[in-house]
Amino acid sequence: MANKxxxxxxxxxxxxxxxxxxxxxxxPEGSASHADEISKLEKKAKKILSEIYxxxxxxxxxxxxxxxxxxxxxxxxxxxxxxFMELHGDRRFRDDQAxxxxxxxxxxxxxxxxxxxxxxxxxxxxxxxxxxxxxxxYRKALRLMEMAxxxxxxxxxxxxTPGAYPGxxxxxxxxxxxxxxxxxxxxxxxxxxxxxxxxxxxxxxxxAIGVADRVMMLEFATYxxxxxxxxxxxxxxxxxxxxxxxxTLKIDAGELMKLGVIDKIINEPVGGAHRDxxxxxxxxxxALVSALKDIKSSNVDSLVKNRYKKFRSIGVFSEG
Amino acid sequence: xIWFKKDIFKKKTLANGETDRDKSVRVPVGLWxxxxxxxxxxxxxxxxxxxxxxxxCGHHYRIPARARIDMTIDEGTFKEQDQGVSPADPLxxxxxxxxxxxxRAAQKESGMNDAVVTGSGLIGGRRVFxxxxxxxxxxxxxxxxxxEKIARLIEGALEAKCGVxxxxxxxxxxxxxxILSLMQMAKTSAAIxxxxxxxxxxxxxxxxxxxxxxxxxxxxxxxxxxAEPKALVGFAGPRVIAETIKQTLPEGFQxxxxxxxxxxxxxxxxxxxxxxxxTRLLAMLGHRHGQ
Numbered sequence: 001m002a003n004k005x006x007x008x009x010x011x012x013x014x015x016x017x018x019x020x021x022x023x024x025x026x027x028p029e030g031s032a033s034h035a036d037e038i039s040k041l042e043k044k045a046k047k048i049l050s051e052i053y054x055x056x057x058x059x060x061x062x063x064x065x066x067x068x069x070x071x072x073x074x075x076x077x078x079x080x081x082x083x084f085m086e087l088h089g090d091r092r093f094r095d096d097q098a099x100x101x102x103x104x105x106x107x108x109x110x111x112x113x114x115x116x117x118x119x120x121x122x123x124x125x126x127x128x129x130x131x132x133x134x135x136x137x138y139r140k141a142l143r144l145m146e147m148a149x150x151x152x153x154x155x156x157x158x159x160x161t162p163g164a165y166p167g168x169x170x171x172x173x174x175x176x177x178x179x180x181x182x183x184x185x186x187x188x189x190x191x192x193x194x195x196x197x198x199x200x201x202x203x204x205x206x207x208a209i210g211v212a213d214r215v216m217m218l219e220f221a222t223y224x225x226x227x228x229x230x231x232x233x234x235x236x237x238x239x240x241x242x243x244x245x246x247x248t249l250k251i252d253a254g255e256l257m258k259l260g261v262i263d264k265i266i267n268e269p270v271g272g273a274h275r276d277x278x279x280x281x282x283x284x285x286x287a288l289v290s291a292l293k294d295i296k297s298s299n300v301d302s303l304v305k306n307r308y309k310k311f312r313s314i315g316v317f318s319e320g
Numbered sequence: 321x322i323w324f325k326k327d328i329f330k331k332k333t334l335a336n337g338e339t340d341r342d343k344s345v346r347v348p349v350g351l352w353x354x355x356x357x358x359x360x361x362x363x364x365x366x367x368x369x370x371x372x373x374x375x376x377c378g379h380h381y382r383i384p385a386r387a388r389i390d391m392t393i394d395e396g397t398f399k400e401q402d403q404g405v406s407p408a409d410p411l412x413x414x415x416x417x418x419x420x421x422x423x424r425a426a427q428k429e430s431g432m433n434d435a436v437v438t439g440s441g442l443i444g445g446r447r448v449f450x451x452x453x454x455x456x457x458x459x460x461x462x463x464x465x466x467x468e469k470i471a472r473l474i475e476g477a478l479e480a481k482c483g484v485x486x487x488x489x490x491x492x493x494x495x496x497x498x499i500l501s502l503m504q505m506a507k508t509s510a511a512i513x514x515x516x517x518x519x520x521x522x523x524x525x526x527x528x529x530x531x532x533x534x535x536x537x538x539x540x541x542x543x544x545x546x547a548e549p550k551a552l553v554g555f556a557g558p559r560v561i562a563e564t565i566k567q568t569l570p571e572g573f574q575x576x577x578x579x580x581x582x583x584x585x586x587x588x589x590x591x592x593x594x595x596x597x598x599t600r601l602l603a604m605l606g607h608r609h610g611q
Binding site for chain 1: 366404405406407410411413414415416445462464465467468471491493494495496497498499500501502503504505506507509511512513514516517532533535536537539540541554555556557560561565566567569570573574582583584
């Protein structure tokens with residue numbers, strides 16, 4: 001299947017896919033050799049795609065993480081969970097649509113879901129503020145987490161944001177306080193928290209729903225202290241050095257696993273999650289269920305203690 | 321000897337139209353100096369005696385971490401801790417320069433291992449755990465060392481049942497340690513949660529400038545949050561915001577006075593009243609743990 005949006009490094013395979021589509025359109029009746037030819041080309045395309053995706057650079061991974069057809073939080077909510085009921089608002093200012101949340105069931109058991117949400121078309125992108133939350137988004141998230149704590153529901157968060165919104169209103173309403181408060185409160189929340197970076201993990205704006213007992217990442221997601229473009233502009237004084245910055249910052253799942261920042265990588269289908277949303281939803285569900293099973297066995301006090309230890313131990317320094 | 325130094329500061333125009341200068345040093349060298357804020361010619365010794373505050377306009381200069389500790393903690397009572405905690409280079413980071421070289425230069429310049437001094441001492445006779453940031457050390461940025469030292473400071477206070485004061489001055493998370501710097505925000509905020517659970521007071525003092533990952537973690541979590549006059553305090557930098565929204569920023573945006581008005585801090589305190597204010601607050605908030 002040829003995707004509408006394709007990335008520059010996929011050119012070769014996209015051309016092949018186009019050719020396959022064309023051939024399918026001109027199929028002579030009952031020609032076995034024609035079908036054979038198509039099947040051969042399809043295999044070839046898949047092989048090339050698989051090769052390309054097996055050696056993506058961190059900057060190319062960033063492109064995949066931001067792919068306009070990549071599944072977003074609500075796609076997973078509908079594919080992985082049942083009976084989702086969205087809950088709105090922070091009860092203080094307004095409902096921030098860049099973060100969605102609500103109750104649902106995972107294999108029948110009630111859970112709380114919170115995630116960043118991006119929009120697909122222009123109208124929706126504006127409504128979702130390009131996935132960049134304001135303080136009220138983080139406050140809604142916290143309200144739902146505290147509700148989950150009261151009703152003994154595990155919390156699943158899905159991270160996919162370029163970052164917290166840098167705006168006048170955001171600053172006036174305490175963007176930094178909202179993030180800081182979530183970090184503090186999540187560290188002691190008396191219910192399991194499982195965070196998954198599904199696309200972009202943009203700095204403090206991502207971490208604000210990311211203090212969890214298990215932190216997982218999709219294979220082609222990124223998680224970083226600053227965007228590669230931002231880092232390049234500041235440190236290289238040249239925004240076009242983003243590819244170099246992406247590599248230097250170590251923002252892909254493999255590197256983050258080595259640094260001990262994430263606990264698990266969820267493999268994506270060949271060519272990325274957007275090429276097979278069903279397959280990635282199945283893998284995600286398996287990972288979520290297994291992570292929950294794993295931490296549910298410990299009592300809530302040791303859960304919170306271990307969560308503290310987990311973040312307390314991250315960092316590299318020397319002492320002497 | 322330099323008798324008069326007109327202006328050693330590099331002028332920069334901020335996105336909100338204000339002019340700012342490179343204030344990486346405290347009061348400039350020379351006997352007579354021109355105030356970077358009011359442009360009046362002032363006698364350097366007077367400014368120093370005045371806690372590095374302009375004698376004419378009250379402009380608060382940025383000051384080194386140790387000077388901050390000296391003017392806050394009772395003389396001779398400060399015991400520095402964890403000086404040996406030193407930065408590594410886990411990402412082997414290199415932009416136009418190597419991170420290692422930047423660190424070495426900053427260490428040489430400041431005489432410190434990294435951007436924060438931590439320890440305990442007395443303030444008005446009461447024991448407290450205190451930290452002060454050194455802004456010239458890579459913009460006071462928080463990497464693994466800063467996160468670790470802040471976490472240990474708080475854990476030390478928990479054990480000793482004392483309050484905590486942190487003087488922040490930081491550009492935010494340190495890019496050169498990548499995601500590890502980001503995680504220090506979670507680490508330090510989690511430590512503050514424990515302090516709050518134990519009912520021990522934490523006073524956060526925001527000094528010019530306090531931004532990004534430091535504001536978005538322990539700096540905004542004080543039981544009481546104090547700012548020095550006209551300090552720049554925010555999450556995103558003014559230039560980033562102006563570029564994103566393509567608008568001029570309101571006057572005084574992200575300054576202490578502005579964020580006080582918007583309910584983000586408790587008070588603005590001039591440097592000469594800082595120690596007294598901290599002493600009185602800690603005496604009240606920490607009355608159950610009196611020493």
